[in-house]
Amino acid sequence: MKRIPASRQSADATLGRRDVLRTAGAGLAAGVATVGLAAPAIAQNAPQVRWRLTSSVPKVLDAIFGANELVSKYVSEATEGRFVIQNYAAGEIVPGLQALDAVQNGTVEVAQTPLYYYLGKDPSFACFTTMPFGLNARQQNAWFYHGGGRELQDEFLAKYNLVGFLGGNTGTQMGGWFRREVKELSDFKGLKFRIGGIAGQVVAKLGVVPQQIAPGDIYAALEKGTIDACEWVGPYDDEKLGFVRVAPYYYYPGWWDGGPTMNVVVNRAKWNDLPKAYQAIFEAAVAYANADMLAKYDAYNPAALRRLVAAGAQLKPFPQSFLDAAWAASNELVAEIGAKNAGFKKIMDSLIAFRNEEYLWWQVGEYPYDGYMIRARSRG
Structure with a gap:
């Protein structure tokens, strides 16, 4: 042969x-x-x-x-x-x-x-x-x-x-660009925030004033002060839109855009x-x-994040009080909508059940591995 x-x-x-x-x-x-x-x-x-x-x-x-x-x-x-x-x-x-x-x-x-x-x-x-x-x-x-x-x-x-x-899919997004620093839950009250999707209704429960603005119009609104903050995607795209020039505080995580x-x-x-x-x-x-x-x-986000920090972006985690309040408000909103909309409830019941099963595995496999690797990196 x-x-x-x-x-x-x-x-x-x-x-x-x-x-x-x-x-x-x-x-x-x-x-x-x-x-x-x-x-x-x-x-x-x-x-x-x-x-x-x-x-x-x-x-x-x-x-x-x-x-x-x-x-x-x-x-x-x-x-x-x-x-x-x-x-x-x-x-x-x-x-x-x-x-x-x-x-x-x-x-x-x-x-x-x-x-x-x-x-x-x-x-x-x-x-x-x-x-x-x-x-x-x-x-x-x-x-x-x-x-x-x-x-x-x-x-x-x-x-x-x-x-x-x-x-x-963009992967988990950043929490957005803010013209001023937010340290407590009370700092969000009255904040005019460009935020898409149902998350706008969640933050409205916390006193935020959500704004729905198309991507091409966000920078101008932020620059003019028509809005106080905006979320878009993450470092790679945010760098292109130049938000760092008008709103230096860059918050994370984008809990409304996990995937x-x-x-x-x-x-x-x-x-x-x-x-x-x-x-x-x-x-x-x-x-x-x-x-x-x-x-x-x-592939592109890490280098873009480095460039944004070099350009003046100040990375900030959202206050824990804000995250906890948003979690509670989100669950409340899902229950309210589901009580009026059977189709929405059917979809969310499926999604939430799947999420809970997935995080059972993430808790055992994915998160411990990623957590260790992050710690190992920080140790050099």
């Missing part, structure tokens, strides 16, 4: 992600040159599809917006240019906070947007992005893919003519019109972008 060189075996055994995606769509064009197959039948199975995607973020936030570019790249390559998705930043087609509406009414086919922006329609939207004191990034993925989260999301979004996917998902939503009718192979390619591309976004933030 002829021996195959090890290098050849390795090359043959390795299949890049581009090839995996392309393989998913290979059946669309297969057989064009095969004798006996009619070209028109093949053409019907491989239609030309042009979609538009609108995002809720500006292009300068490249770790988030870049996920759209990855999806477009792999979808196009896997279909030999037959399925093309053109990307638009917030404001180019519709304002960032109207991205979901644009998909729902058919203005565009797909959007990249945090679903918690739309809790005014139904607070259940927030559950599929992140909840205060909710799941971290890994747990969010686990709940969606293997803990019943996807089924709950499908059931919920069907009412809005939407299909949803996990399109990325926030950047959701991808597709018009359900447009989704159903896609060939199954195109659906598979799109979903595979979005899944890759989901993993890639978190990897980017994990």
Whole structure:
């Protein structure tokens, strides 16, 4: 038997992600040159599809917006240019906070947007992005893919003519930028704070005045003093938006964004019109972008944090009194909403039960390991 060189075996055994995606769509064009197959039948199975995607973020936030570019790249390559998705930043087609509406009414086919922006329609939207004191990034993925989260999301979004996917995660976020130092719970009363999602309702219980402002407008509001504080993402993105120049106190942790998902939503009718192979390619591309976004933030945040501190950022932990009050207010709010909204209660019951089981494992495995490694690092 002829021996195959090890290098050849390795090359043959390795299949890049581009090839995996392309393989998913290979059946669309297969057989064009095969004798006996009619070209028109093949053409019907491989239609030309042009979609538009609108995002809720500006292009300068490249770790988030870049996920759209990855999806477009792999979808196009896997279909030999037959399925093309053109990307638009917030404001180019519709304002960032109207991205979901644009998909729902058919203005565009797909959007990249945090679903918690739309809790005014139904607070259940927030559950599929992140909840205060909710799941971290890994747990969010686990709940969606293997803990019943996807089924709950499908059931919920069907009412809005939407299909949803996990399109990325930033990991645990920072608590935000403050123009003045906050040392006690009382310091938060009357504070005008740009904070997204259902967390705004939590801090309102503590006397904070929450503000919902699109990403591109946050800096101007902070600079002018229209708001006293803002939260966005974390060091890598916050550095790009320049918050350190106008609000030097940088607080942590972002207890309302333990593992926030950047959701991808597709018009359900447009989704159903896609060939199954195109659906598979799109979903595979979005899944890759989901993993890639978190990897980017994990890779880029440390150096960005060092640069921000060098530029004058003063790192501060939130006062324990604030964290404890927020925990109590969050649980109270979830119970209040659940008493009025059976769908919300159903989703949160699933999420909370999953969170409790996950932290059983984190307590034994993940946290002791990370805690030791952090201490070891500090000892040099």
